[in-house]
Amino acid sequence: MQLNVQRLGRVGYQQALDLQLKLVEQRRSEQIPDTLLLLEHPPVITMGRSALDSDILAPADELERAGATLHRISRGGETTYHGPGQLVGYIIANLYEHQRRLKRFIGNLEQVFIDLLAERYSVSAGRDEHHRGVWVRDEKIAAIGIAVNRGITMHGFAFNVHTDLSHFGWIVACGITDRGQTSLERLTGRTVSLSEAGSAVVEAFGRVFGYDSVLDSATDSFRKTVGMSN
Numbered sequence: 370m371q372l373n374v375q376r377l378g379r380v381g382y383q384q385a386l387d388l389q390l391k392l393v394e395q396r397r398s399e400q401i402p403d404t405l406l407l408l409e410h411p412p413v414i415t416m417g418r419s420a421l422d423s424d425i426l427a428p429a430d431e432l433e434r435a436g437a438t439l440h441r442i443s444r445g446g447e448t449t450y451h452g453p454g455q456l457v458g459y460i461i462a463n464l465y466e467h468q469r470r471l472k473r474f475i476g477n478l479e480q481v482f483i484d485l486l487a488e489r490y491s492v493s494a495g496r497d498e499h500h501r502g503v504w505v506r507d508e509k510i511a512a513i514g515i516a517v518n519r520g521i522t523m524h525g526f527a528f529n530v531h532t533d534l535s536h537f538g539w540i541v542a543c544g545i546t547d548r549g550q551t552s553l554e555r556l557t558g559r560t561v562s563l564s565e566a567g568s569a570v571v572e573a574f575g576r577v578f579g580y581d582s583v584l585d586s587a588t589d590s591f592r593k594t595v596g597m598s599n
Contacts, residue, residue, distance in 0.1 A: 370581055371580060371582045371583075371584060372578070373403065374404075374571050376408070376585070377408040380408045380409070381410070381411060389523045390523070392523075396463060396521050403460075405460055405574060406461070407458055407563075409453060409563060412432075412438070413439070413451045414451075415440050415450075417443075418446070419544065420544075424447060424448035425448070427539035443518075444516040444524040446514040446544075447544035448543065448544070449514070452533065454533060454563075455527050455530060456566050456570065457525070457526070458526045458570065460523070460525040461522065462474075462522045464521065474522065477577050477578055478513055480577050482503040483495060484576075484577065485573040486553075488573075490557055490561075492556050500543065500548075507548045508549045509529075509549070510528070528570065530552060530562075532554075534549075553566065571585065
């Protein structure tokens with residue numbers, strides 16, 4: 370199997386969502402291989418299928434002053450935050466080529482971060498039997514939410530690299546009220562670039578999911594092909 374990786378820089382949430390939907394159709398018709406989009410969003414709150422209005426704690430004027438937008442989306446899960454300093458990955462993959470088991474697919478995705486945190490940054494992370502994602506003790510460092518569109522995955526993960534963790538105070542993150550959030554910066558005591566974190570993710574992702582080759586394509590060319598503005 371081949372994995373195509375595209376590093377897109379900072380992209381608005383709606384633009385990234387529209388791109389995912391376009392790529393899902395291209396993957397279904399086998400115009401493209403499995404594709405991993407790596408990017409960063411401006412401040413945005415996303416509400417999955419299980420999200421409640423009460424998950425939003427910040428008043429609307431505070432969110433407006435911060436330039437934060439709100440989107441209800443098709444992935445599973447509750448409410449989460451994306452913003453600068455967070456590496457977001459959207460995975461457009463044929464689930465049938467990954468044994469048709471979403472639970473195993475999500476487990477592999479969690480393993481990507483468990484492995485890279487241990488191997489690259491000497492951080493011991495793991496799973497929580499009650500809550501999806503990757504945890505360092507009782508604090509989440511990577512959120513995971515996947516949707517499946519007729520056998521093709523979309524959405525993916527949000528990895529707190531050097532995120533402003535105070536922004537999670539705007540919401541009840543993933544419906545969890547008794548646990549917090551952490552970041553790679555907080556755990557290592559240094560600011561890790563999104564580029565460095567992205568390379569670690571790509572290496573671990575390719576290995577855990579068993580791709581024979583990983584193609585890191587020319588992003589500028591890709592942006593033009595799919596009609597994205599710079």
